[in-house]
Amino acid sequence: MEYHYLTQIDSPDDLKRIPREELPRVAEELRDYLISVVSKVGGHLASSLGVVELTLALHYTFDAPRDKIVWDVGHQAYGHKILTGRRDRFPTIRQYGGLSGFPVRDESPYDSFNVAHACTAISGALGMAVARDLKGEDFHVIAVVGDAGLTGGVALEGINNLGTLQKKLLVILNDNKMSISPNVGAIEGYLNRIVHGQAYHRLTTEVEKMILSVPRLGPRLLRLSKDLVDSAKTLLIPGMVFEELGFEYVGPINGHSIEELLDVLARVKDLPGPTLLHVVTQKGKGYPHAERLPVKFHGVTQFDVSTGAFHKAPAKAPTYTSVFGKALCELAERDPRIVAITAAMSEGTGLDEFAKRFPDRFFDVGIAEQHAIDFAAGLACEGMRPVAAIYSTFLQRAYDQVAHDLCLMRLPVTLALDRAGIVGADGPTHHGLYDLVYLSALPGMVVMAPKDENELRHMLATSLQLNGPSAIRYPRGNGIGVPLDPDFKTLEIGKAEILRDGGDIAILALGSMVYPCLEAAAQLEALGVRSTVINARFMKPLDAELICVLAAEKQFLVTAEEGTEAGGFGAQVCALLQDQGIPASVLRIAVPDRIIPHGAPNLLHAKYGLDVDGIRERIQRFISESPSRFGVRWRSASHP
Numbered sequence: 001m002e003y004h005y006l007t008q009i010d011s012p013d014d015l016k017r018i019p020r021e022e023l024p025r026v027a028e029e030l031r032d033y034l035i036s037v038v039s040k041v042g043g044h045l046a047s048s049l050g051v052v053e054l055t056l057a058l059h060y061t062f063d064a065p066r067d068k069i070v071w072d073v074g075h076q077a078y079g080h081k082i083l084t085g086r087r088d089r090f091p092t093i094r095q096y097g098g099l100s101g102f103p104v105r106d107e108s109p110y111d112s113f114n115v116a117h118a119c120t121a122i123s124g125a126l127g128m129a130v131a132r133d134l135k136g137e138d139f140h141v142i143a144v145v146g147d148a149g150l151t152g153g154v155a156l157e158g159i160n161n162l163g164t165l166q167k168k169l170l171v172i173l174n175d176n177k178m179s180i181s182p183n184v185g186a187i188e189g190y191l192n193r194i195v196h197g198q199a200y201h202r203l204t205t206e207v208e209k210m211i212l213s214v215p216r217l218g219p220r221l222l223r224l225s226k227d228l229v230d231s232a233k234t235l236l237i238p239g240m241v242f243e244e245l246g247f248e249y250v251g252p253i254n255g256h257s258i259e260e261l262l263d264v265l266a267r268v269k270d271l272p273g274p275t276l277l278h279v280v281t282q283k284g285k286g287y288p289h290a291e292r293l294p295v296k297f298h299g300v301t302q303f304d305v306s307t308g309a310f311h312k313a314p315a316k317a318p319t320y321t322s323v324f325g326k327a328l329c330e331l332a333e334r335d336p337r338i339v340a341i342t343a344a345m346s347e348g349t350g351l352d353e354f355a356k357r358f359p360d361r362f363f364d365v366g367i368a369e370q371h372a373i374d375f376a377a378g379l380a381c382e383g384m385r386p387v388a389a390i391y392s393t394f395l396q397r398a399y400d401q402v403a404h405d406l407c408l409m410r411l412p413v414t415l416a417l418d419r420a421g422i423v424g425a426d427g428p429t430h431h432g433l434y435d436l437v438y439l440s441a442l443p444g445m446v447v448m449a450p451k452d453e454n455e456l457r458h459m460l461a462t463s464l465q466l467n468g469p470s471a472i473r474y475p476r477g478n479g480i481g482v483p484l485d486p487d488f489k490t491l492e493i494g495k496a497e498i499l500r501d502g503g504d505i506a507i508l509a510l511g512s513m514v515y516p517c518l519e520a521a522a523q524l525e526a527l528g529v530r531s532t533v534i535n536a537r538f539m540k541p542l543d544a545e546l547i548c549v550l551a552a553e554k555q556f557l558v559t560a561e562e563g564t565e566a567g568g569f570g571a572q573v574c575a576l577l578q579d580q581g582i583p584a585s586v587l588r589i590a591v592p593d594r595i596i597p598h599g600a601p602n603l604l605h606a607k608y609g610l611d612v613d614g615i616r617e618r619i620q621r622f623i624s625e626s627p628s629r630f631g632v633r634w635r636s637a638s639h640p
């Protein structure tokens with residue numbers, strides 16, 4: 001497609017110069033550009049396609065960056081990026097050094113709030129509105145939140161607070177009926193009834209007319225049906241719940257009609273208090289493959305635009321996610337107490353098969369990680385064995401529930417933490433780098449990390465035998481490709497596994513670092529440096545006995561983990577040795593204590609010295625530069 005208008009837009013001011021009647025053409029170009037770039041570089045597609053008209057209408061109506069547009073989650077803000085001076089850099093999105101996949105304040109003044117974890121927009125926007133009023137300034141604040149965004153407590157807390165503070169703030173509810181999967185919950189049901197309530201209203205009027213037309217009995221029959229009409233009252237007054245909470249409710253309106261959007265935005269723009277504009281959109285709008293398969297086209301790898309087929313190299317091994325999902329089904333087959341919980345991520349966490357096979361024992365609670373953990377706690381109180389499958393990064397939101405509820409009550413809940421470690425293109429908001437630290441700080445918590453997908457199965461089975469809370473953290477993507485044992489083993493808690501023995505160096509590796517460390521050890525051996533490699537298995541409890549023996553025997557210890565170095569596995573090994581009075585020379589290989597950007601995982605692993613070459617080089621450098629625990633320098637004929 002030739003981009004007649006898009007190439008002229010370097011800022012919202014340029015957009016405003018385009019005649020209003022030409023905006024549908026701009027929408028077409030914007031959609032085409034989104035599809036063509038994302039098909040080549042991957043990224044979030046369907047949500048951005050759904051808000052093309054809304055994005056244009058917002059930038060046409062408001063005056064960003066003076067006016068603050070706060071996108072919830074932000075994966076739908078690609079169009080916003082393109083219209084705000086980032087069109088030419090758009091093909092770099094989610095790549096190392098390129099644009100972020102989410103709004104980021106450091107990237108552009110048009111990105112008013114960093115987002116990616118859902119449900120934060122209303123609260124952030126309310127803070128801005130309050131600051132505006134305290135400073136005596138006058139700008140608009142707009143929060144754009146999806147229907148699934150309303151399943152999260154934070155969003156409801158924001159609505160609650162905004163309803164009392166009565167600040168001038170426009171909340172745009174982008175209702176596409178979808179989270180990543182179809183949206184869930186009672187609020188979703190209510191929104192549905194609002195949208196379909198209009199049709200219902202027309203229908204009831206027709207029905208009333210018909211009843212009245214019954215000769216002689218008509219009026220009496222109508223009185224008898226009054227109850228029915230009363231119970232449908234909330235349907236007849238759309239948005240009544242929001243009105244009761246202190247909002248001016250406007251809608252529902254068609255989010256793909258630029259005309260309607262512009263008219264309504266002009267009307268609501270200067271309303272003095274909180275306004276909720278209910279906009280109905282279709283996820284994936286304008287690209288038939290995404291309209292048909294919105295879940296698949298939520299986040300995509302490269303694909304063929306004409307066929308909608310994904311270019312995916314055949315996987316060498318199953319993903320950790322799928323091995324987890326299958327293992328949980330096998331275990332649930334044998335134990336009816338097992339229930340699975342997801343916070344709006346049933347595909348992402350591999351629970352879709354469980355959902356089909358055990359629908360009564362599967363719970364998608366919406367984007368509600370805090371509730372998910374307390375819900376699990378309640379289930380565990382009554383003897384069930386809940387498994388809450390949550391991405392490492394999203395569990396951060398439920399830390400208090402894990403600490404206050406699971407740990408203090410010592411409840412046997414399994415936390416299956418997917419996407420632990422560096423996740424890649426989604427970047428700093430999504431890297432799962434802190435779980436080892438925040439979970440191991442909690443008394444009674446068992447924290448495991450499997451070296452491969454087979455061990456993940458055994459850890460899951462082990463966790464389901466425990467009498468208290470436990471977490472298993474495993475990485476994004478494919479497993480190692482090891483054979484899967486047909487049955488399950490119960491691992492001894494706090495016992496590490498010795499994988500390779502010998503030499504003057506002991507490498508203690510955790511989870512995803514075990515295989516790279518084994519490979520690095522093999523390369524070191526080829527250079528004449530022998531080492532012992534331990535699969536630590538447990539971050540908590542540490543295998544203190546083995547660690548102390550190794551520290552006493554070996555000249556050098558190396559710890560390796562795919563998590564932050566601040567308070568991590570290595571730090572805790574050092575604390576243990578300090579407490580035991582064992583002098584040691586320890587190299588800690590971990591993710592540095594700084595914000596880790598987005599980029600391909602292999603690139604980031606290499607950058608932070610977490611790949612095989614990095615591990616080998618850092619060990620070589622360490623042993624040649626540091627005195628050993630015996631206070632002497634490393635001497636090896638073959639070592640450079």
Ligand SMILES: Cc1ncc(C[n+]2csc(CCOP(=O)(O)OP(=O)(O)O)c2C)c(N)n1
Nearest residue numbers: 047116117118146147148149178179180344
């Ligand atoms: C706290 C948190 N949990 C889970 C996710 C994963 N996630 C990303 S997008 C999404 C669905 C968002 O749906 P909605 O808010 O309706 O926006 P839409 O994509 O429909 O525009 C989910 C669950 C997240 N970003 N944040």
